[in-house]
Amino acid sequence: KNQVEQSPQSLIILEGKNCTLQCNYTVSPFSNLRWYKQDTGRGPVSLTIMTFSENTKSNGRYTATLDADTKQSSLHITASQLSDSASYICVVSPDATNKLIFGTGTLLAVQP
Amino acid sequence: DTGVSQDPRHKITKRGQNVTFRCDPISEHNRLYWYRQTLGQGPEFLTYFQNEAQLEKSRLLSDRFSAERPKGSFSTLEIQRTEQGDSAMYLCASSLALIAGGPGTDTQYFGPGTRLTVL
Numbered sequence: 001k002n003q004v005e006q007s008p009q010s011l012i013i014l015e016g017k018n019c020t021l022q023c024n025y026t027v028s029p030f031s032n033l034r035w036y037k038q039d040t041g042r043g044p045v046s047l048t049i050m051t052f053s054e055n056t057k058s059n060g061r062y063t064a065t066l067d068a069d070t071k072q073s074s075l076h077i078t079a080s081q082l083s084d085s086a087s088y089i090c091v092v093s094p095d096a097t098n099k100l101i102f103g104t105g106t107l108l109a110v111q112p
Numbered sequence: 113d114t115g116v117s118q119d120p121r122h123k124i125t126k127r128g129q130n131v132t133f134r135c136d137p138i139s140e141h142n143r144l145y146w147y148r149q150t151l152g153q154g155p156e157f158l159t160y161f162q163n164e165a166q167l168e169k170s171r172l173l174s175d176r177f178s179a180e181r182p183k184g185s186f187s188t189l190e191i192q193r194t195e196q197g198d199s200a201m202y203l204c205a206s207s208l209a210l211i212a213g214g215p216g217t218d219t220q221y222f223g224p225g226t227r228l229t230v231l
């Protein structure tokens with residue numbers, strides 16, 4: 001069964017600190033992996049997209065890594081801000097089907 | 113605002129009633145997707161369109177669900193004889209695929225969603 005698992009489920013950090021979120025997937029075949037940010041009550045917003053040949057992708061203070069051999073990805077957030085408080089969802093797209101398989105997300109709370 | 117819009121934002125209905133949601137994608141986007149998200153879970157794929165053609169449907173999309181995109185622009189999702197288990201956020205996303213049937217690396221832009229509550 002195609003699955004995307006994330007850890008931790010929730011995380012609280014202080015403003016200005018860094019954090020790393022983890023994603024493991026068992027989706028096969030594999031086309032690409034995405035990280036989305038979802039604020040409460042809103043639709044997800046794309047942060048990064050990586051194909052199997054890419055190891056890392058950055059978007060401002062967000063840096064995603066991908067190890068297609070071990071089927072693991074991480075999202076590193078640098079110098080966190082209060083506005084980073086949201087759910088971060090790891091999403092995998094199987095090859096050529098164009099649908100997205102979402103993880104359950106990591107709920108991040110950044111406190112002052 | 114040139115983003116994806118959805119209407120209504122909230123819908124409360126009684127069990128057994130029919131509901132219809134509308135999604136207006138970003139202009140010129142040829143792909144449109146519907147997802148369902150329950151509380152505390154990530155979105156689940158329901159169906160997607162390439163222009164007006166419905167190319168894939170999830171097994172989550174029972175016979176009570178139907179989606180259309182008649183002119184390749186806006187789309188509607190109808191749920192007939194709603195059940196309490198249908199209560200969820202229904203998300204629409206659109207993307208521009210430069211290669212028809214390609215591997216799906218196009219960025220999907222999500223709308224704000226329609227929150228359905230079935231009493």
